[in-house]
Amino acid sequence: MNDIREHDFTVGEVPGVLWSPPSARSGTPLILMGHGGGNHKKSPAMTGRAQLLLAAGFHVAVIDAPGHGDRPRTAHDEQEIAELYRARAAGEPEGPIVVRYNAHLAAQAVPEWQSALDALQKLPEMDPEAPVGYYGINMGTAIGVPFVAAEPRIKAAVFGLHWPDALAEHARQITIPIEFTMQWHDEHIPRESALTLFDAFASKEKTLHANAGKHKELPRFEAASAVRFFTRHLSV
Amino acid sequence: MNDIREHDFTVGEVPGVLWSPPSARSGTPLILMGHGGGNHKKSPAMTGRAQLLLAAGFHVAVIDAPGHGDRPRTAHDEQEIAELYRARAAGEPEGPIVVRYNAHLAAQAVPEWQSALDALQKLPEMDPEAPVGYYGINMGTAIGVPFVAAEPRIKAAVFGLHWPDALAEHARQITIPIEFTMQWHDEHIPRESALTLFDAFASKEKTLHANAGKHKELPRFEAASAVRFFTRHLSV
Numbered sequence: 023m024n025d026i027r028e029h030d031f032t033v034g035e036v037p038g039v040l041w042s043p044p045s046a047r048s049g050t051p052l053i054l055m056g057h058g059g060g061n062h063k064k065s066p067a068m069t070g071r072a073q074l075l076l077a078a079g080f081h082v083a084v085i086d087a088p089g090h091g092d093r094p095r096t097a098h099d100e101q102e103i104a105e106l107y108r109a110r111a112a113g114e115p116e117g118p119i120v121v122r123y124n125a126h127l128a129a130q131a132v133p134e135w136q137s138a139l140d141a142l143q144k145l146p147e148m149d150p151e152a153p154v155g156y157y158g159i160n161m162g163t164a165i166g167v168p169f170v171a172a173e174p175r176i177k178a179a180v181f182g183l184h185w186p187d188a189l190a191e192h193a194r195q196i197t198i199p200i201e202f203t204m205q206w207h208d209e210h211i212p213r214e215s216a217l218t219l220f221d222a223f224a225s226k227e228k229t230l231h232a233n234a235g236k237h238k239e240l241p242r243f244e245a246a247s248a249v250r251f252f253t254r255h256l257s258v
Numbered sequence: 259m260n261d262i263r264e265h266d267f268t269v270g271e272v273p274g275v276l277w278s279p280p281s282a283r284s285g286t287p288l289i290l291m292g293h294g295g296g297n298h299k300k301s302p303a304m305t306g307r308a309q310l311l312l313a314a315g316f317h318v319a320v321i322d323a324p325g326h327g328d329r330p331r332t333a334h335d336e337q338e339i340a341e342l343y344r345a346r347a348a349g350e351p352e353g354p355i356v357v358r359y360n361a362h363l364a365a366q367a368v369p370e371w372q373s374a375l376d377a378l379q380k381l382p383e384m385d386p387e388a389p390v391g392y393y394g395i396n397m398g399t400a401i402g403v404p405f406v407a408a409e410p411r412i413k414a415a416v417f418g419l420h421w422p423d424a425l426a427e428h429a430r431q432i433t434i435p436i437e438f439t440m441q442w443h444d445e446h447i448p449r450e451s452a453l454t455l456f457d458a459f460a461s462k463e464k465t466l467h468a469n470a471g472k473h474k475e476l477p478r479f480e481a482a483s484a485v486r487f488f489t490r491h492l493s494v
Contacts, residue, residue, distance in 0.1 A: 206457075206466070217453075220468075221442075229477075230442070230468035234461065241465075243490065247483075254479065 026076055033141045036134050037092045038085035039063050040142060043076040048149045051256040052081040052142065054135065054176075056158025056166045059124065060103075062091030071157065074249045080155075080256075081148065085138050087165060088130045098126070117185055117210055124164030125188040131165040132172055139175060153256040157248055159183045159203060159240070171195040178255035180248040183237065185211055186219035193222035200228040201251045203244050208237045262312055269377045272370050273328045274321035275299050276378060279312040284385045287492040288317040288378065290371065290412075292394025292402045295360065296339075298327030307393065310485045316391075316492075317384065321374050323401060324366045334362070353421055353446055360400030361424040367401040368408055375411060389492040393484055395419045395439060395476070407431040414491035416484040419473065421447055422455035429458035436464040437487045439480050444473045 029040040043050070053075050057068050063084035072082040086092055089099035102123040109116050143150040154175050158166040159182040167184075170176045171192040179196070182203030186193075200223050204216035220230045229251075233241050265276040279286070289311050293304050299320035308318040322328055325335035338359040345352050379386040390411050394402040395418040403420075406412045407428035415432070418439030422429075436459050440452035456466045465487075469477050 206464070226470060228442070228470045230466065232456075232466035232468070234464045243486075250479075 027147075029145075029147075031141065033085070033138045034134070035093070036085050036138060037063070038083060038138055040081065040083045040145070040147075041072050041076055042081050042147055043079055045079045046081060046147060049152050050079065050081055050149065051153040051155065051252070052083060052148065053155045053157050053252055053256075054139065055082060055084045056131075056135075056156070056162030056169075057084060057087065057090065058160035058162055059120065060090070061161075062086055064091075071245050071248070074245055075157075075252070078249045078253055080249075080252065081152075083138070083142055085134065087161065088127050088134070102126075115210070120161075120210075121164075121185050121187045124161050124184075127161070128165045128168050128188075132169045135165070135169045136173060139173070153177045155179060155252045155256050157252070164189065167196070168192045170198070178252060180251060182231075183208070183211065183216075183240065184219065185215050186222060187215075189219055190222040193219060194224055197224045197226070199251075199255050200225045201231065201248060202228065203231045203233070203240060205237055205240060206232045206234050210237050263383075265381075265383075267377065269321075269374045270370070271329070272321050272374060273299070274319060274374055276317065276319045276381070276383075277308050277312055278317050278383055279315055281315045282317060282383060285388050286315065286317055286385065287389040287391065287488070288319060288384065289391045289393050289488060289492075290375065291318060291320045292371075292392070292398030292405075293320060293323065293326065294396035294398055295356065296326070297397075298322055300327075307481050307484070310481055311393075311488070314485045314489055316485075316488065317388075319374070319378055321370065323397065324363050324370070338362075351446070356397075356446075357400075357421050357423045360397050360420075363397070364401045364404050364424075368405045371401070371405045372409060375409070389413045391415060391488045391492050393488070400425065403432070404428045406434070414488060416487060418467075419444070419447065419452075419476065420455065421451050422458060423451075425455055426458040429455060430460055433460045433462070435487075435491050436461045437467065437484060438464065439467045439469070439476060441473055441476060442468045442470050446473050 025044040027042040031038050063086050068084050075082045089095045106119045156166050156176045156179040163181040163184040167189045170179050178199045180201045202220045261280040263278040267274050299322050304320050311318045325331045342355045392402050392406050392412045392415040399417040399420040403425045406415050414435045416437045438456045
């Protein structure tokens with residue numbers, strides 16, 4: 023990334039990365055990004071979205087989720103991943119396993135995100151008063167919805183592509199502006215489930231983007247839409 | 259509008275307006291816009307959207323719908339409008355009246371749009387080979403969906419805020435890229451009805467934008483989204 027400052031950090035056991043744009047100054051907002059399942063903080067989806075956000079003048083930070091990236095897998099992680107692969111191979115629905123495993127990871131990841139945000143706001147290059155947003159789909163939503171529900175420092179969030187089962191109760195506590203994305207022909211998440219999760223957010227300002235296509239066919243232009251959403255709500 | 263050329267025209271009995279940007283050249287795409295019920299070709303919603311489209315380099319044309327703007331109202335128009343006001347005052351649902359009246363207007367308006375497009379493509383400032391889009395919500399969708407279903411010259415369309423009753427059969431004939439907007443708390447159009455109409459489009463590329471709020475609370479940023487949609491699909 024040209025002219026971008028990359029700052030690798032560790033908070034407790036959790037490795038993360040902060041990218042800062044050349045335009046960074048007092049007041050520059052920070053976007054926290056949660057990566058997807060099986061992925062990590064510097065995966066192409068993260069660096070691609072980060073580039074768009076950095077070009078729009080945001081700081082961007084990502085941490086590795088439990089059992090992901092540079093973090094060790096526990097026996098429980100291995101067991102759940104094996105179970106997911108088994109269900110996939112058998113043509114069984116993967117929803118129940120993903121929902122259960124992601125909720126387990128979220129219980130650990132929410133306090134990790136809070137500590138990471140504490141540490142990020144103390145860095146010399148960061149303004150602790152600047153607005154903070156959260157952007158995560160798939161597992162980034164499974165962790166992000168309970169995190170945002172618990173964290174009043176987050177002022178706008180982009181979510182999507184998850185089930186309501188473990189998340190709707192948290193979504194009902196969220197009142198900040200939300201952009202939520204779903205796939206109209208998702209083979210894993212039933213249409214009604216996605217609509218139910220979107221409906222659960224208590225936010226006065228919320229937008230659903232539903233695109234034709236299967237689970238993995240989320241159009242690239244939704245990332246640019248997320249950046250505009252954060253610019254609308256967080257720019258100072 | 260600065261540096262914009264405004265060209266008032268009449269095709270048969272139908273008055274219309276063509277706005278052209280200073281950047282117009284061979285290949286500049288044309289967006290046809292359909293206005294809402296009770297409105298007209300130069301209403302603020304039309305000129306506001308036109309300004310965004312012109313700034314993005316599109317030609318924009320609008321015609322008055324039957325019984326609207328500079329066109330005479332028939333006894334049937336007066337009767338349907340009176341019935342709509344009566345239902346509103348009585349707190350009765352206006353959907354059945356709007357659906358019926360708009361379908362009546364669409365039967366007349368579809369061939370009018372086709373003739374208008376014929377005439378527009380013959381103007382010296384227009385390139386008959388340039389791509390054409392259609393943009394209309396509310397009554398602009400009631401007329402636009404059957405028009406686009408019947409008109410192969412339209413290559414991308416933005417619709418929204420209408421019922422499926424008279425439109426789903428036409429939507430099933432439409433395969434071009436679509437952006438469709440609905441209001442999540444629409445007091446006139448049930449949520450399920452809006453989702454049913456979106457679902458009916460046969461387009462491989464289609465996007466639903468659902469925003470929190472009532473029927474008349476469609477956010478302004480959806481107009482900018484429509485412009486980006488046309489830029490993505492029609493720019494040459």
